[in-house]
Amino acid sequence: MTTNITQAAVKRIQLSLKAEQFTESVIREMTRLAFKHGAVNLSQGYPDFSAPAEIKQAAREAIDADINQYAITWGAKRFRDAIAAKFQRTQGVSLDPEREITVCCGSTEAMISSMLAIINPGDEVVVFEPFYENYGPDAILSGASPKYVKLKPPQWTFDPDGLAAAFSANTKAIILNSPNNPTGKVFDRAELEQIRDLCVRWNVFAITDEIYEHMLYDGAEHISIAAIEGMRDRTITINALSKTYCVTGWRVGWAIAAPEVTASIRKVHDFLTVGAAAPLQEAGARAMEFPASYYEKLARDYAVRRERLLGILTDAGFRCFKPRGAYYIMTDISAFGFPNDFAFAKYLVEEIGVAAVPGSSFFRDPADGKSILRFTFCKKEETLAAAAAKLAKLRKG
Ligand code: GLN
Numbered sequence: 001m002t003t004n005i006t007q008a009a010v011k012r013i014q015l016s017l018k019a020e021q022f023t024e025s026v027i028r029e030m031t032r033l034a035f036k037h038g039a040v041n042l043s044q045g046y047p048d049f050s051a052p053a054e055i056k057q058a059a060r061e062a063i064d065a066d067i068n069q070y071a072i073t074w075g076a077k078r079f080r081d082a083i084a085a086k087f088q089r090t091q092g093v094s095l096d097p098e099r100e101i102t103v104c105c106g107s108t109e110a111m112i113s114s115m116l117a118i119i120n121p122g123d124e125v126v127v128f129e130p131f132y133e134n135y136g137p138d139a140i141l142s143g144a145s146p147k148y149v150k151l152k153p154p155q156w157t158f159d160p161d162g163l164a165a166a167f168s169a170n171t172k173a174i175i176l177n178s179p180n181n182p183t184g185k186v187f188d189r190a191e192l193e194q195i196r197d198l199c200v201r202w203n204v205f206a207i208t209d210e211i212y213e214h215m216l217y218d219g220a221e222h223i224s225i226a227a228i229e230g231m232r233d234r235t236i237t238i239n240a241l242s243k244t245y246c247v248t249g250w251r252v253g254w255a256i257a258a259p260e261v262t263a264s265i266r267k268v269h270d271f272l273t274v275g276a277a278a279p280l281q282e283a284g285a286r287a288m289e290f291p292a293s294y295y296e297k298l299a300r301d302y303a304v305r306r307e308r309l310l311g312i313l314t315d316a317g318f319r320c321f322k323p324r325g326a327y328y329i330m331t332d333i334s335a336f337g338f339p340n341d342f343a344f345a346k347y348l349v350e351e352i353g354v355a356a357v358p359g360s361s362f363f364r365d366p367a368d369g370k371s372i373l374r375f376t377f378c379k380k381e382e383t384l385a386a387a388a389a390k391l392a393k394l395r396k397g
Contacts, residue, residue, distance in 0.1 A: 021033075021135040026361035030345070034355035040387040042309075042375040043355040045327060049380045051246040052294070058286035062279035071278040073270045075103025075254065079281040082288035083254055090213075091224040093232060099259040102266050104280060105273045107240040107253035108134060113272060114207055114236045114255050115142035115173075117264035123172035125207075128158065130330075130362030130369065132181045132209070133392075144172065148364055153330070154321050156185035160194055167198045173205040173236075174198075176225060179212040182330055182374045184323020186220040188338050189228070196228050205261075207236045207316065211243050211253075212326035214295045217303050226256070231254050233258040236265070241280075243327075244298070245287045250280045269303040276347075302327055302377070308384050309377035316391035318373075327378040330359070333371055336394070340370040348373075353390040 030043035041048075074080075080097035087110075088094050095101060104110040111134065119125075119142040127135055129148040129315055139146045147166040151158055162351075167174075174195060178187040206225050213222045226235040240253030253276075255265050269275075309329055313320050318331035338344035341358035349355045359372025377384065 021140050022071055027133060030349070030355045030357050032348050036350050037353065037355075039350075039353045039355045040383060040390060041355045042377070042379065042383075042387055043357045045243070045376045045378055046248040047177055047243075047246045047378045048383055049246065052287070052290075054290070055245050055247065055283050055287045057240075058283035059279055062282035067279045067282050069278060070180055071275050071281050073275045074266045075101060075276070075287070075371065076278060076281040079103060079285040079288075082285040083256070085258065085295055086288045087224075087237075091226065091227045093227050095256060096259070100262050101254055101256055102269050103252065103254045103276050104269055105253070105276050106242060106251040107209060107238045109207060109251075109269070109273060110238045110240070110253045110255040111135075111207065111209060112138050112141060113265050114238065114257070115139070115144065116268045116272075117293070118205060118236075119144045119172055119260065122170060124168065124170045126166045126171060126174040126204075128161070128176070128180075129364060130182055130359070130372075130380050132177055133177070133361045135175050135177075136364070145170075146364070147171070151180075151183055151185060153183075156180070156183040156321075158191070164198060167202045167204065169202070171202050171204045173207050176206055176208040178208065178210065179220070179222065179323075179325025181212065182325050182328050182357070182359075183321065184326050184328060184330070186216060186222065186325040187225075188221075192223055192225050192228050196223065196231050196310060199234055200230050203234075203237060205234050206231060207238065209238045211238070211240050212299050213239065215302050216299055216325045217306060218324055222325070234365050236261060241284045241287065244295075245284075245351040247280075250277065252276045252280050252284050279347050303386065305377040305379070307383070309387075312384065312388040312391060313375060314392045315388075323354075327376055329375045329377065331356075331373050331375065333373050340366075341373055345373060352393055354387050 027044050034041035080101045083101055084095040084097040115138050123144050124147050125144040127146045127148055128151050149163050149166050208225050225231050226237050238258040242248040310320050321330040333344050341360050345358040357374040359369030360366035363369040
């Protein structure tokens with residue numbers, strides 16, 4: 001009796017109209033499918049090799065030292081100091097760690113907290129397309145309307161007039177991600193200056209996701225848009241420990257912004273999550289003091305993995321777009337004759353034993369990604385070798 005009443009009541013309850021507008025992450029779903037089918041997982045971008053011994057040791061020491069209660073909601077002081085010191089060292093931007101940094105649960109939370117902190121009804125955000133799939137739901141959840149600007153292969157350039165046309169009096173922010181997921185594009189100074197000119201003209205924020213800042217190839221240089229003249233105080237810079245220190249499961253990231261903006265982000269962050277894991281922030285502080293040689297080796301090792309996966313995919317019949325940064329390879333799958341990216345990704349994971357991400361998850365209109373698959377190379381040699389063996393079956397048909 002009670003059960004029937006409850007079920008009837010549940011049926012009448014309307015769920016969030018916002019949540020109804022987006023689906024679960026296809027990237028995370030592909031990882032689940034990889035596990036289900038025992039496939040080699042080249043879909044979700046997380047390393048399958050070890051984190052540096054020093055960062056793991058620092059985390060153990062922090063737990064042993066009983067740093068096991070809440071950190072200050074916007075981040076442990078030592079960690080914020082280390083973030084500020086590294087930003088100064090690498091980008092030449094000086095920060096006040098007391099008023100300009102919010103430590104969050106990963107860059108994912110830093111991004112949504114930042115958007116919730118600045119967006120009002122009617123606001124628009126400019127987003128380059130293809131885009132990292134989180135930005136779509138982030139826009140919906142925060143109430144912003146996205147305006148998409150295409151990055152055109154093979155170099156993933158944008159049309160400056162098209163970009164200018166996306167800005168208006170309603171624009172609140174542009175979302176940047178450089179080095180870029182999924183394309184591997186690294187925005188250069190001239191491009192960042194074009195974006196700066198529009199941000200200044202329309203009084204707009206840049207929210208920039210720089211999580212792949214140290215994964216750079218072929219001489220590409222990472223420039224934070226906050227370091228471009230005129231942008232320091234209108235930029236929200238998002239980053240995390242996840243990719244740089246191989247600890248995606250720790251969920252420690254941050255948002256850097258001018259004091260008034262940070263005050264708003266901190267309030268949102270506080271009521272969403274209270275704070276990120278305290279001992280892991282201490283370990284992060286230690287990691288951010290690693291010498292330059294750590295980052296140089298990281299980039300060198302990823303360059304080797306990039307070459308390896310480019311070779312594997314090319315041999316298997318994919319047409320590859322060579323990335324200049326981050327750790328993904330976009331491929332054209334037209335030659336395989338499948339009706340779309342989903343059908344091919346399903347075949348790959350179920351029959352061939354390799355998981356990749358269907359291109360449509362990076363576009364507003366699925367048709368734009370229907371001949372694309374994204375592979376990641378943040379994997380150890382054994383994993384890439386296993387993928388090579390499986391993909392060789394594709395050739396034999
Ligand atoms: N950025 C990673 C990717 O694109 C995944 C991040 C995540 O799943 N939170 O694969």
